Amino acid sequence: MDPHALQSADILRTFVVFLVVAAIVWIAVVVVLAAGLLRRPSPSQHALALDPPFENRAGQVVLGLGIATIIIVLALSVVSYAGQRSVFAKDPNALTLKITGHQWWWEVLYEADSPHLSFVTANEIRIPIEQPVRVQLESADVIHSFWVPSLTGKMDLITGQQNEIQFTAKTAGIYRGQCAEFCGLQHAHMAFSVIALPQDEFRRWREHENQSAGSPVDPLAKQGEDLFRARGCALCHTVRGTLAGGQLGPDLTHIGSRTTIAAGTLPLNSATLGAWLADPQHIKPGNLMPQMPLQSDELIAIHHYLEQLK
Amino acid sequence: MTLVTQHKELRDDVLDGLQLSTRLDRIWRTPSGLIGALTSVDHKVIGRRYILTAFVFLFLGGALALLMRVQLAGAEKHVLSADLYNQVFTMHGSTMMFLFAVPVMEAFAVYLVPLMVGTRNIAFPRLNAFSYWMFLFGGCFLWISFIFNVGPDVGWFAYVPLSNLQFTPSKRADVWAQMITFTEVAALAVAVEIVVTVFKLRAPGMTLDRIPIFVWSMLVTSFLVMFAMPSIMIASTSLILDRLVNTHFFDPAAGGHVLLWQHLFWFFGHPEVYIIFLPATGMASMILATFARRPVIGYPVIVLSLIATGFLSFGLWVHHMFVTGLPQLGAALFTANSMLIAVPSGLQIFCWLATLWDGRPVYRTPLLFVLGFIVVFVIGGLSGVMVASVPIDTQVHDTYFVVAHFHYVLIGGAVFPLIGAVYYWFPKISGRMLSERLGRWNFWLAFVGFNVAFFPMHFLGLMGMPRRVYTYIPDMGWDRLNLLSSCGAALFAVSFILLIANVVVSARRGALAGDNPWDASTLEWATTSPPPSYNFDRIPAVDHRDPLWSDTESIRVVAGLSAERREVLLTSLAEADPQVREASPEPSIWPLLTALATTVFFIGSIFTPWAVLWGTPPMAVALIGWFWPTGSREDEE
Amino acid sequence: MKQQIVQNVGELPTYGFGPRSGPWWGAMSFMALEGMGFAIAVGAYLYLYAVNPTWPIGASPPDLWPGSVETTLYLLSIIPNQYTNRVARRHNLRKVRVCLIIMSLIGIVLLVLRGFEFAHLNTRWDNSAYGSVVWLILSLHTTHLATDLGDTIVLTVLMFTSHAKPRRFSDVTDNVFYWNFVVLAWLPLYILLDWVPRL
Ligand code: HEA
Ligand code: HEA
Ligand code: CUA
Numbered sequence A: 001m002d003p004h005a006l007q008s009a010d011i012l013r014t015f016v017v018f019l020v021v022a023a024i025v026w027i028a029v030v031v032v033l034a035a036g037l038l039r040r041p042s043p044s045q046h047a048l049a050l051d052p053p054f055e056n057r058a059g060q061v062v063l064g065l066g067i068a069t070i071i072i073v074l075a076l077s078v079v080s081y082a083g084q085r086s087v088f089a090k091d092p093n094a095l096t097l098k099i100t101g102h103q104w105w106w107e108v109l110y111e112a113d114s115p116h117l118s119f120v121t122a123n124e125i126r127i128p129i130e131q132p133v134r135v136q137l138e139s140a141d142v143i144h145s146f147w148v149p150s151l152t153g154k155m156d157l158i159t160g161q162q163n164e165i166q167f168t169a170k171t172a173g174i175y176r177g178q179c180a181e182f183c184g185l186q187h188a189h190m191a192f193s194v195i196a197l198p199q200d201e202f203r204r205w206r207e208h209e210n211q212s213a214g215s216p217v218d219p220l221a222k223q224g225e226d227l228f229r230a231r232g233c234a235l236c237h238t239v240r241g242t243l244a245g246g247q248l249g250p251d252l253t254h255i256g257s258r259t260t261i262a263a264g265t266l267p268l269n270s271a272t273l274g275a276w277l278a279d280p281q282h283i284k285p286g287n288l289m290p291q292m293p294l295q296s297d298e299l300i301a302i303h304h305y306l307e308q309l310k
Numbered sequence B: 001m002t003l004v005t006q007h008k009e010l011r012d013d014v015l016d017g018l019q020l021s022t023r024l025d026r027i028w029r030t031p032s033g034l035i036g037a038l039t040s041v042d043h044k045v046i047g048r049r050y051i052l053t054a055f056v057f058l059f060l061g062g063a064l065a066l067l068m069r070v071q072l073a074g075a076e077k078h079v080l081s082a083d084l085y086n087q088v089f090t091m092h093g094s095t096m097m098f099l100f101a102v103p104v105m106e107a108f109a110v111y112l113v114p115l116m117v118g119t120r121n122i123a124f125p126r127l128n129a130f131s132y133w134m135f136l137f138g139g140c141f142l143w144i145s146f147i148f149n150v151g152p153d154v155g156w157f158a159y160v161p162l163s164n165l166q167f168t169p170s171k172r173a174d175v176w177a178q179m180i181t182f183t184e185v186a187a188l189a190v191a192v193e194i195v196v197t198v199f200k201l202r203a204p205g206m207t208l209d210r211i212p213i214f215v216w217s218m219l220v221t222s223f224l225v226m227f228a229m230p231s232i233m234i235a236s237t238s239l240i241l242d243r244l245v246n247t248h249f250f251d252p253a254a255g256g257h258v259l260l261w262q263h264l265f266w267f268f269g270h271p272e273v274y275i276i277f278l279p280a281t282g283m284a285s286m287i288l289a290t291f292a293r294r295p296v297i298g299y300p301v302i303v304l305s306l307i308a309t310g311f312l313s314f315g316l317w318v319h320h321m322f323v324t325g326l327p328q329l330g331a332a333l334f335t336a337n338s339m340l341i342a343v344p345s346g347l348q349i350f351c352w353l354a355t356l357w358d359g360r361p362v363y364r365t366p367l368l369f370v371l372g373f374i375v376v377f378v379i380g381g382l383s384g385v386m387v388a389s390v391p392i393d394t395q396v397h398d399t400y401f402v403v404a405h406f407h408y409v410l411i412g413g414a415v416f417p418l419i420g421a422v423y424y425w426f427p428k429i430s431g432r433m434l435s436e437r438l439g440r441w442n443f444w445l446a447f448v449g450f451n452v453a454f455f456p457m458h459f460l461g462l463m464g465m466p467r468r469v470y471t472y473i474p475d476m477g478w479d480r481l482n483l484l485s486s487c488g489a490a491l492f493a494v495s496f497i498l499l500i501a502n503v504v505v506s507a508r509r510g511a512l513a514g515d516n517p518w519d520a521s522t523l524e525w526a527t528t529s530p531p532p533s534y535n536f537d538r539i540p541a542v543d544h545r546d547p548l549w550s551d552t553e554s555i556r557v558v559a560g561l562s563a564e565r566r567e568v569l570l571t572s573l574a575e576a577d578p579q580v581r582e583a584s585p586e587p588s589i590w591p592l593l594t595a596l597a598t599t600v601f602f603i604g605s606i607f608t609p610w611a612v613l614w615g616t617p618p619m620a621v622a623l624i625g626w627f628w629p630t631g632s633r634e635d636e637e
Numbered sequence C: 001m002k003q004q005i006v007q008n009v010g011e012l013p014t015y016g017f018g019p020r021s022g023p024w025w026g027a028m029s030f031m032a033l034e035g036m037g038f039a040i041a042v043g044a045y046l047y048l049y050a051v052n053p054t055w056p057i058g059a060s061p062p063d064l065w066p067g068s069v070e071t072t073l074y075l076l077s078i079i080p081n082q083y084t085n086r087v088a089r090r091h092n093l094r095k096v097r098v099c100l101i102i103m104s105l106i107g108i109v110l111l112v113l114r115g116f117e118f119a120h121l122n123t124r125w126d127n128s129a130y131g132s133v134v135w136l137i138l139s140l141h142t143t144h145l146a147t148d149l150g151d152t153i154v155l156t157v158l159m160f161t162s163h164a165k166p167r168r169f170s171d172v173t174d175n176v177f178y179w180n181f182v183v184l185a186w187l188p189l190y191i192l193l194d195w196v197p198r199l
């Protein structure tokens, strides 16, 4: 737990309170146990030769400790509830994102009042710091769970239900997130990153991201664009501003500017992108993108095309 | 109204000594040979089998755990594929929970409860035999499926929609659901037997406040079984119906709801963990009294704690669902409720501490395991209190922190007392002592190995490692702690190998135990080790909570039961006054045949719904065969 | 260890009725856990009812007559059932035989009616979650009905054979007891299945 948001800091505070209480209780139990074992009462009397006043006192001590336990847990419940209130506090002016979980990647929709200002991206979420962010969570298939430990606790993405979570990042940085609910074969490789940016930088990014992909200028990229459609990639992937409008896989409009590939499985660079295109099943066995039958020159063209989609 | 027997039959009041015991043995003995083995209804024979089988499943599940630990020992290892890993952790969890932890507790109860309450056999001995066969067949079914690569791979709680047909089109989830049905039938049967044994078969004079604590714990546990397991039966049936005949319980597109599954599962799943834990606390109380050389302080407190835990455990299930987006205030109530369970658990611990404080502890292996249990379980209980807090749980839910929590409570809270129980009751069951030297090694290796294996998991969880991942990337900094944990697991495994060695060697060469090697106080030690087929040649009569301590010279008994046929004494519920001499069933092959017919029915129904039609008649025939009077005398009064 | 005989239980009866008998407690326990099963199923129904804006989903409520006729018959069957109890406790073999035949016939009629009830549910198990849960609950109860009927028939046959020994009367009373449970379990289910969708 390395908090960089209001919520994660709140949680850490609650946790520390609990940890301290737990440590004290455990130490007390072990000390009493040890002391009891080291104590040597009168040797070998009969097992049933009990001393009634002692039995009475022992019973009272036990009950007293029981009452103490009740008080402690009720106090802890209050601490917990206070933490819960602040962690789940809602701010109506929050920036709203909508995230849809897929086996095994994340679809991210930035909603805006006018439709042409909202756009979709995948596996990478950029947010402004010092501003509450509301994330609406849905699932396209099975249950997933949205979790960025440095920002806040997790919340499930449940089929047929909409959940919501809010957080406010305090420091700029890249925070790793990960699916936390077992969702099948590649649950282990369903990560994402949250990039928290200063507000103006975020605004610039948002404007840029909202744009469609321009027409490629160099011929190799142009060829790649055509092949992207001809070889079937467009059945599953969208590249805004082109004819590619598939919905089954991540939006690739600005894939070239992302930091990871295949839901955080690998850092994105020329080599990993090439390897992914050549055989996605090798990198992430069982993922839902089939290995595409591409000639090596076709692969080079598509590779080049994707890289320049910044 | 009541009919006095006309025929002048031989009773145990006119016989004595060897004459009596040979006669009793002739009527109660399990016939020898294969047929005898298959038809036996002796609770000791079945209990022994049950215990042994459950331990085999522990070792199988443990072997899978070791596989997982090898895979996770470093980042991006390729020992197991993603697909195999998912099967392995599901098999591990399901085997441990459904085929080891719950059955092993019931198994000990099947063996011990009739002896502890001073009767000759468990209530409904044939049901008991049936229960064992169902358990065995269900377990084999699961493991054979696994060997043929149709082992379940959706986790031990098989959340929908992942376990729906759409996302698990293979038979894997069906195997899981049907294995549940097998084990639940088995567990429910034992629960009913235990309840009736405790209610009606107690030795005369064993009033409610003289019942040994382990028996109390099993009584409460049996009620938990009876009220929790129907929920999972309905759930697994609904799941399998969704998968096989296209119902829509969990299909949001047709009005179903995926959280319904989670509610049903955890309404069972939470009491389930106390079904495992409460008997273990009962064992701990028994062992503690014997080796602290005095009765446990606070008998009524402990009994009330057991009952309170039982009640509370039905009001906590939502704490497994804190991140599913339920209403906040409701969730907070479940937080408070979950933490309240610390009170009865704590009271038990305090009673034990007080007992040790006043006692004169004799440090034999069983006591060592109980002391280890206290130290370790409290850690697990306290981490339970942490995860019961909603804000904390949103961070640590589904991480290795929770994995650490539940292994601390399951192993620390249940397996440790259980191994202690093995050392404690092995002399009774086998007639021979386990080696004390090996026992100490066993304990210390287990204690150190366990903590090294599972303590680091707390940190891993806090560092963000989710559970159920077959691998992780190197940059997370999780490798070292994982490696440490894997080493601890290896050490822990060695301790189990010592246990096996100890049992195997001592069963043949251990020192002879005698009736009561530990000078314990409860009735199971009043008979020989191992006990004769009829348990007691005369039914003991109890006038004290610790009968063998209150009178060390003689034992009070009642006479007048038949020496010609199987007969047990029924007593009244509260005061245990003798009421009826009831016949107890003879060995029978029908329970096995019924279990076989049921197995065909259950497994067949995975493949075709028609199995429900053609599978029913054989079951009905077997059941009629089971209950049809054989014409032997005890049926014909 | 020396034994000290403190009591002779030789004069006690070899079977008892009600809470004095082991099987009675067995039946009691099974009823408790089966009752829990019904409660859970009802809970599932109400849960689905609560989360769905329309109920019943895509179907009209079940036709009332089969369920209502059944309910009436169930309630009436208590009379011969209790009578069976009485004559069994009095060890009146002739009357027990007659009663058991009557109870078997009632069971058969109810089973047939149950067939009609399924046919008039106005939904199938695979139509919607509503259909699924209705079929589940009705099937669950039908299993109990069928089991008890089977048990009654076997007992009836037994009472006509040489096995009709005094202790069998205790079995008959346990069967009576179980039938009451089947009836009692039905009443809330009737309201749930036939009336709740009409709310
Ligand atoms: C033997 C089994 C066992 C036992 C006894 C417990 C005991 C407890 N458990 Fe645990 N639990 C499991 C087995 C068990 N659990 C399992 C298997 C899971 C995971 C399932 C899965 O997801 O796969 C789980 C998961 C689990 C969760 C869900 C976590 C998550 O998935 O996010 C929670 C949350 O509340 C929880 C809470 C508790 C609590 C409050 C107790 C309490 O009963 C503990 C009470 C005991 C003590 C507190 C210690 C003794 C008391 C004192 C010394 C007195 C003083 C104490 C205080 C003042 C606090 N458990
Ligand atoms: C009583 C229950 C119980 C017990 C005893 C254990 C025992 C162990 N568990 Fe288990 N565990 C669970 C119940 C239990 N577990 C549950 C319910 C889950 C959740 C599953 C899920 O998520 O669905 C889980 C999950 C779980 C995980 C998380 C997996 C994941 O999320 O990816 C891990 C990881 O390390 C683990 C490890 C271990 C280890 C090392 C042991 C060790 O203590 C095991 C020690 C025992 C042995 C080593 C046996 C001795 C072996 C031999 C003598 C070998 C010879 C025998 C043969 C070859 C037949 N367990
Ligand atoms: Cu998605 Cu795990």
Ligand SMILES: [Cu+2]
Residues within 6 Å of the ligand: B269, B270, B273, B316, B317, B319, B320
């Ligand atoms: Cu729980």
